[in-house]
Amino acid sequence: MAVDMGSLFMRSLGELRVQPTRKRVRAKIDGETIVDSSRAVLVWEPKRVVPAYAVPVEDVVGGTRPTSDPSEWDGRDYSRIPVWDPRVPFAVRTTAGRPVAVGPDERPVAGFIAEDADLGGYVVLDFDGFDTWLEEDEEIISHPHDPFSRIDIRDSSARYQLALDGEPVVDTTRARILFETGLPPRHYVPRGDVLVDLAPSSATSTCAYKGVATYHSPIIDGHPVEGLVWSYESPLSDGEGVRGRLCFFDERMDVTIDGVALPRPKTYWS
Incomplete structure (x- = not known):
């Protein structure tokens, strides 16, 4: 077996x-x-x-x-x-x-x-x-690299759409999907395909593979939603393919790919 x-x-x-x-x-x-x-x-x-x-x-x-x-x-x-x-x-x-x-x-x-x-x-x-x-x-940085974990970044022409409380937030066919062992696929999108304004956030986090992430808060109904989107402006070599792109927590949003609604992933960040 x-x-x-x-x-x-x-x-x-x-x-x-x-x-x-x-x-x-x-x-x-x-x-x-x-x-x-x-x-x-x-x-x-x-x-x-x-x-x-x-x-x-x-x-x-x-x-x-x-x-x-x-x-x-x-x-x-x-x-x-x-x-x-x-x-x-x-x-x-x-x-x-x-x-x-x-x-x-x-x-x-x-x-x-x-x-x-x-x-x-x-x-x-x-x-x-x-x-x-x-x-x-x-x-x-962050922790030693795991020899059994890796990152792959792939271009995707699938239509990736995000909404929050019924308001469209992302609509793109130019995402780059980052596949990381043990985590759900992450869609990194061009800034021009984000449909709402973003406010800067002082929050940061570190990834041993991608580097230091900076966060942004999308403005929904006039209010910033904290901790929802991040980017790597100066990534490490493994994250170079998503430099400057934006990624949202699918765990907290309504996700549609090529017209098919997907369930929200269940992770630490749900």
Whole structure:
């Protein structure tokens, strides 16, 4: 019987998963290299969908020291959330182990030593605790890249229409569809095919593959709708094909493709 690969990955979500990488990995604080390793391992704790880096303790300047976890935790109960994205703090554990700190005393970074034989001698590190991460000589942001996740961008001549509360918002046959593993297809449209005015928003978000997104608020019935549309004005290489285009959350709008109404996707952003 054939194996559905998506189901295979989801069945492993509740397990501790590891994958060695051949990339040289470095992490810095205030310009000083704290981590320098060619033996890094990608680690997905149970329930997490993006990996963290673990490195041998001897590849960390100054090693590790015992501590209560110095990373931030908002105190929320995440136990009922079935899938954890990067918004779940590093301090929330699903793996047995002990917290440690690395780096200078005035800027401690959280880590933990897992009680797992395959991670013996390794420390898992809080990505957000460092100022800069490098894979080889290129900076990465947000989180390590997942070797089992990718992006494809394809031109589409299908008629893509969006409406909100009955008001048309987008009508285009010039969308570029961004297919990203584990996420619904995203339609990035030319600004000229947006039928409503947009107000600037101060909100931003980061994607390890596409870069820093800036947000805009469509004006509906004279009022801005916050957090509905974003763009990548200076994308990373994987997102170059959607530079300057606008993308809307289909989860919150009425979507029609070639005259066929589609159900709203169910995601974190619904």
